[in-house]
Amino acid sequence: MRHRFLPSVFISLVILICIGFYYSNNNNNGYMSISVSGEAGGYDSISHNTIFKYITKYVASTDEMAENEAEDEAEDEAEDEDEEEDEKDVRTDETKTSTEEGAKDERAGGESTAEAENKLTTLIVAGFQKCGTSVMATYLSSHPEISFSKVKEVHYFDSEKKFAKGIELYDQHWPSGGLKEISSHTAGKDDKVVVSVNSHSYIDSGVRAEATPYYVSSGLACSHIASTFSSPSNDYRLVLMLRDPTDRAWSEYKMQMRRLDDQDSFLDAVARHADNLLTCFSTYMLNTVLVKDKRKRKPGFRGCVHKDITRSSARYRKLESALWKMINKFRVKDDKEGAIRKTKECWVAKKDGDDDGFTSALDSITMMYVEEEEEIDELLVGQVPGGTAFRVSCLGPKFLERLPKPEEAFGSDFEEWEKCLESNRPTMLSGPFKKDGSFDVGKATIDELTEVVKLCYRIPIKGIQRQFLYRSMFAPQIRRCVEAGIEEDKIYIVDDVEFRENPGKVMDDIHEFAGVKPFTYAIAGKNKEIEKAFDQAFPAFQKITGWRLDGKGLEMPSDLRKRVQEFFAPFNGALVDYLNSGNFKGTKLLNFASDL
Numbered sequence: 001m002r003h004r005f006l007p008s009v010f011i012s013l014v015i016l017i018c019i020g021f022y023y024s025n026n027n028n029n030g031y032m033s034i035s036v037s038g039e040a041g042g043y044d045s046i047s048h049n050t051i052f053k054y055i056t057k058y059v060a061s062t063d064e065m066a067e068n069e070a071e072d073e074a075e076d077e078a079e080d081e082d083e084e085e086d087e088k089d090v091r092t093d094e095t096k097t098s099t100e101e102g103a104k105d106e107r108a109g110g111e112s113t114a115e116a117e118n119k120l121t122t123l124i125v126a127g128f129q130k131c132g133t134s135v136m137a138t139y140l141s142s143h144p145e146i147s148f149s150k151v152k153e154v155h156y157f158d159s160e161k162k163f164a165k166g167i168e169l170y171d172q173h174w175p176s177g178g179l180k181e182i183s184s185h186t187a188g189k190d191d192k193v194v195v196s197v198n199s200h201s202y203i204d205s206g207v208r209a210e211a212t213p214y215y216v217s218s219g220l221a222c223s224h225i226a227s228t229f230s231s232p233s234n235d236y237r238l239v240l241m242l243r244d245p246t247d248r249a250w251s252e253y254k255m256q257m258r259r260l261d262d263q264d265s266f267l268d269a270v271a272r273h274a275d276n277l278l279t280c281f282s283t284y285m286l287n288t289v290l291v292k293d294k295r296k297r298k299p300g301f302r303g304c305v306h307k308d309i310t311r312s313s314a315r316y317r318k319l320e321s322a323l324w325k326m327i328n329k330f331r332v333k334d335d336k337e338g339a340i341r342k343t344k345e346c347w348v349a350k351k352d353g354d355d356d357g358f359t360s361a362l363d364s365i366t367m368m369y370v371e372e373e374e375e376i377d378e379l380l381v382g383q384v385p386g387g388t389a390f391r392v393s394c395l396g397p398k399f400l401e402r403l404p405k406p407e408e409a410f411g412s413d414f415e416e417w418e419k420c421l422e423s424n425r426p427t428m429l430s431g432p433f434k435k436d437g438s439f440d441v442g443k444a445t446i447d448e449l450t451e452v453v454k455l456c457y458r459i460p461i462k463g464i465q466r467q468f469l470y471r472s473m474f475a476p477q478i479r480r481c482v483e484a485g486i487e488e489d490k491i492y493i494v495d496d497v498e499f500r501e502n503p504g505k506v507m508d509d510i511h512e513f514a515g516v517k518p519f520t521y522a523i524a525g526k527n528k529e530i531e532k533a534f535d536q537a538f539p540a541f542q543k544i545t546g547w548r549l550d551g552k553g554l555e556m557p558s559d560l561r562k563r564v565q566e567f568f569a570p571f572n573g574a575l576v577d578y579l580n581s582g583n584f585k586g587t588k589l590l591n592f593a594s595d596l
């Protein structure tokens with residue numbers, strides 16, 4: 001008994017001595033202590049005891065971590081593909097409630113048409129950006145027979161990568177994995193009826209909805225939609241919202257201004273919470289190295305960074321991946337301990353550095369965030385008291401986006417269009433060109449126009465998008481969708497003026513189009529209430545994107561407005577002709593083109 005027990009005691013002792021030796025060694029080399037700092041600044045060293053406790057905790061929680069990490073990896077993989085637009089609307093579905101009068105009565109009628117036929121219809125608000133899609137999403141998400149996606153914008157059909165992963169990925173955006181959720185109504189405060197979506201049973205039929213206005217502009221989504229929903233029991237409907245193209249373009253400009261404000265406040269937050277970020281990251285690196293697997297991340301890294309930084313999840317993820325890149329740079333492949341040392345140097349050396357190069361963690365983080373990425377050797381900037389300092393730059397200046405003044409921004413859009421026409425003229429049909437060689441939109445057939453637009457706009461593109469003109473070229477984009485296989489009578493066209501002035505009527509038609517029962521929205525037409533309901537349904541959307549129901553302020557310069565209006569006049573003509581020649585549902589009388 002005694003003999004069997006002794007070896008294990010011996011082994012444990014050796015392990016403990018090794019760990020102790022390892023950390024004492026590291027701590028004695030002048031720059032190896034793990035720095036800890038509070039948000040107020042200043043550093044303390046983590047004692048051996050703390051490290052030991054940390055390791056013990058780490059070992060004890062390995063299984064749990066492995067699970068979390070697997071989840072994190074899956075999530076990261078999915079998230080990495082997301083584009084800027086994809087990040088903007090995280091909806092916690094549990095909070096989704098909407099106050100509606102009369103819902104009880106409406107539901108008393110029994111099953112919806114779609115349910116009765118046991119078919120699933122996916123209703124997609126597929127366009128156009130800045131044309132009121134969020135208001136439409138707010139209404140639809142309040143309808144008792146419509147299960148709305150957990151985020152407003154799903155961005156599945158516009159991504160080759162996501163689409164390749166299969167419909168299951170899409171289905172996950174609905175609470176029951178894509179299956180229709182039937183909501184019921186319970187009496188709420190003041191005898192109003194509360195629609196509570198989450199607490200109800202699920203069925204595999206009915207109507208689910210989402211609103212990704214980028215779909216129609218992506219050039220990819222429509223063919224993906226057409227090929228996905230090809231059976232009558234698994235059908236689709238598209239809603240396309242239209243607005244005066246000049247107002248739409250200006251609304252996009254204003255939104256981008258707000259997003260840049262958000263970027264700047266993110267940068268401020270990084271600077272403000274740099275010490276805290278540094279501390280989190282030190283711990284994160286320690287754990288990463290111990291795990292000895294570069295893909296494994298410490299669960300909770302996100303959790304220990306201040307929410308002002310994580311709030312903008314797209315930006316936060318870029319920052320995190322930059323930090324991760326940095327770890328890999330400092331990693332010495334065949335020498336894990338060396339990797340630890342180097343990784344730590346990068347951070348810990350700064351702890352004692354006062355004025356020489358790195359005045360504080362705050363400076364170093366800010367620098368890392370804004371500077372051009374360089375080779376590892378060039379990152380060495382010399383000695384600071386207490387250790388070697390590494391100047392680390394992980395995110396390039398490209399990450400910092402700036403929006404030119406309106407005239408310049410639209411000006412380069414005009415230029416791009418002209419240049420494209422110029423360079424593609426030889427390959428285009430000769431019909432729509434004027435004598436002076438310029439392209440005559442007014443003379444072009446819808447197919448010629450569509451061809452030109454396809455040639456001229458490279459899509460999809462990433463980052464803050466400057467496609468003010470392109471996104472307002474409605475007709476060719478609708479045409480491209482139809483070419484891709486979307487049936488005209490499965491497209492419902494909404495005119496924004498009619499939608500604002502008579503939302504009840506528009507929604508009645510859409511209910512019929514989607515196959516759900518009529519429903520009266522108590523919030524219809526009341527901007528304040530719509531905004532409230534929208535924030536409830538998609539809490540992060542406004543904060544992250546700068547979305548506003550009414551993007552007040554900043555008038556479009558009048559000369560620019562005139563120029564843009566003139567540019568779009570022939571496009572409006574083409575749109576009216578096209579809609580009237582087709583089998584589209586919804587309105588064909590567009591207020592913004594009423595004088596044509």
Ligand SMILES: Nc1ncnc2c1ncn2[C@@H]1O[C@H](COP(=O)(O)OS(=O)(=O)O)[C@@H](OP(=O)(O)O)[C@H]1O
Binds near residue numbers: 135250251499551
């Ligand atoms: N009821 C109603 N009907 C139509 N349009 C409305 C309505 N209410 C708001 N708006 C205007 O829609 C603009 C925002 O559009 P989206 O929600 O589609 O924006 S986004 O693409 O989701 O970012 C935004 O435009 P701007 O105010 O010009 O920026 C809103 O004012």
